[in-house]
Amino acid sequence: MTPFTYARAASVPDALQRAAIAGTKFLGGGTNLVDLMRETVERPTALVDVSGLGAAIVESDDGGLHIAAAARNTAIAEHRAVRERYPMLSRAILAGASAQIRNMATLGGNLLQRTRCTYFFDDEGSRCNKRTPGQGCDAIGGFNRNHAILGASEACIATHPSDMAVALAALDAVVHVSGIGGERMLSINELHRLPGDRPDVETELAPGKLITGVDLPAGSLYARSTYRKVRDRSSYAFALVSVAAALEVSGGVVRDVRIALGGVAPKPWRAWKAEMALRGGPASEEAFLAAIDAELRDAKPLSHNGFKIELARRMVVAVLNELSGVAA
Numbered sequence: 301m302t303p304f305t306y307a308r309a310a311s312v313p314d315a316l317q318r319a320a321i322a323g324t325k326f327l328g329g330g331t332n333l334v335d336l337m338r339e340t341v342e343r344p345t346a347l348v349d350v351s352g353l354g355a356a357i358v359e360s361d362d363g364g365l366h367i368a369a370a371a372r373n374t375a376i377a378e379h380r381a382v383r384e385r386y387p388m389l390s391r392a393i394l395a396g397a398s399a400q401i402r403n404m405a406t407l408g409g410n411l412l413q414r415t416r417c418t419y420f421f422d423d424e425g426s427r428c429n430k431r432t433p434g435q436g437c438d439a440i441g442g443f444n445r446n447h448a449i450l451g452a453s454e455a456c457i458a459t460h461p462s463d464m465a466v467a468l469a470a471l472d473a474v475v476h477v478s479g480i481g482g483e484r485m486l487s488i489n490e491l492h493r494l495p496g497d498r499p500d501v502e503t504e505l506a507p508g509k510l511i512t513g514v515d516l517p518a519g520s521l522y523a524r525s526t527y528r529k530v531r532d533r534s535s536y537a538f539a540l541v542s543v544a545a546a547l548e549v550s551g552g553v554v555r556d557v558r559i560a561l562g563g564v565a566p567k568p569w570r571a572w573k574a575e576m577a578l579r580g581g582p583a584s585e586e587a588f589l590a591a592i593d594a595e596l597r598d599a600k601p602l603s604h605n606g607f608k609i610e611l612a613r614r615m616v617v618a619v620l621n622e623l624s625g626v627a628a
Contacts, residue, residue: 302343309350312512316480318348319508326350326510328370328409331401336414340423341431350510351406357381363518369408369476369511373464374399376407386516388525388544392467395529398536408511411465411475411491412503415458415566416538417447429455430499445604446540449612450596451565456499457602459563460492461538466562467527469570470544474515477505488514492567499566521548521556528619529562530611539563541611547623549583554624559616564599564608571595574616583624585617592616 306327309315318324323345327333336342354368357379365381376382377393393402419426419439427436439447439457447457465488473488491503505511516522525546531537542562548555557578559571577591592613599609620626 301337301340302345304337304344305346307346307348309348309353312353312478312510315348315350315353315510316478316508318346319510320480321346322507324348324508326408328406329372329401329404330409331397331405332409332413336421339421341414341421350408354512355406360515360518365516366513367407367516368513369406371407373397373402373405373407373410376464377402384523386467386471386522386525388470388522388527388546389464389467389516391527392463392529392542392544395527395539395542396463407464407514410462411468411488411511411514412505413462414502416461417458418443420458430458430495430502433498433500440602443604444602446538446563447602447605448565449599449601449605449608450561450569451494451567452600453495453497453499455497456495456566458495458499458566459538460565460567462568463527463529463539463542463562465492466539466542466560466568467544468514468516469568470525470546470558470560471522472517472558474517475511476513476515477509478512479506479509483512485515488568489570495566521546521558524548524623525558526619526623528615530615541608541615543612543615543619545616545619545623547583547620549624552583554578554581554583554587557620559595559620561612561616564612571616573597583620583626585621585626588617588620588626589613 325344327347327349355370377390426438529542539562544560546558561569574591574595
């Protein structure tokens, strides 16, 4: 592990000032960053601990919810307002990692965690453009069962690992970001980038920018939501495919819908095409299947992960059937 200094930030301005020095990383719960440091994939020369800068979960004036970036995953999942108004978020968090990790991990760190692609972690034996730009991608011709079928590029086929971020994508969450120049807000669906030819640039955050919180919108739609995850083991495993969805049906017609997929793309994948196909149409299994087929039309399976297309189809249909009351 590369030697580094450690400092605990007293405030957001203090954290931003310390992060102005090149080689500095923010530290939340450390459940991802410390692992990467042990593997020498991450080599910060300084850590700024931001875990004490606010963990409140409070009602917004418009009826939504504001979650501070240092809120622990367990606290978010167990919060009454989250469980009642945004059940997909609570279920997504509980589907991730172990109880011990959820007790340590933070909202901000969860959004910025890096891929669990084994080639990315193999600093000594594998080529990885995300780790070292221009090096190549051994996953493309290697064992790619867990890799992306949507949004990948010739430079990178890794998937984003977060369960929480998939639910937040479906919830149209808004991320608060602070920098030396002030604060800005951006949609969670704009936060993460697709790899293109620069897979090492994973988000729209410039160096030294700090996530300070997330806003969840008000609305009855989100109370009728859920999260489903398929993985190789019943616990402590990343998604092969996951689905976060909310559905509002009236008179047999889809009035509104939100769908996001995990385990299939380099970022939480918002299913915009499927949503567009469903709104104003019948809440039927046939319509659900046609909608997800429209979303998956551009999927590009690899040598070992073609099963993800059919798995995603079945999962989306099953989740929408559940939410609408349609008999499977």
